Amino acid sequence: MISIRPTVAEHAFYVFGRSIHPELFSIYRSRTIERSKYSAKIDITSDGHMITFNSRSVVMTEVVCSAHQLLPQKRRIVGANLKGKGMEQIEGKLGVSYHAQFELEHVSTEMFWMVHNQLQSSQCENELVHSFDSSGRIAFGAVSFMHVEELDRQLSIQAFHTFPDDCSIVKSTTTFCAS
DSSP states (O other), X not given: OOOXXXXXXXXXXXXXXXXXXXXXXXXXXXXXXXXXXXEEEEEEESSSEEEEEEETTEEEEEEEEETTSOOOOTTEEEEEEOSSEEEXXXXXXXXXXXXXXXXXXXXXXXXXXXXXXXXXXXXXXXXXXXXXXXXXXXXSOOEEEEEEEEOSSEEEEEEEEEEGGGTEEEEEEEEXXXX
């Protein structure tokens, strides 16, 4: 299966107060976490990533994907184009808090290749990594990397998505806390 990601200019950041059907994306890497206070599913998708967090009756889903992706409008809490830096915070929704910072960074070619190669070569147990196929312009494709830290009441995820055609990196840090 060919896995080429849309360009960085087409990407957006979304948060929903519901789950999103996984059939909307091709999923390349996935991890499920079960804790006493929450469960979560973390996916590297065809466009970026999807994190679904469940605690008691609260479901929240963070999605980084193409702005052209057909997503539901119902219970969409956040929708932001990925340009520059952004931050989102949702406090105390039935005992769940959510904090996220995201950034689109255009870097020098040297910096891009250094970061890209480090992400691609990672082999830690608490990380998800996927190397995409080339878009055709450059000999190799993008990389998606997600570092996961799970505690009994808290889930933190750092995500990096590289875009070789633009020497760009989308970075996000997300924390869910369950009471």
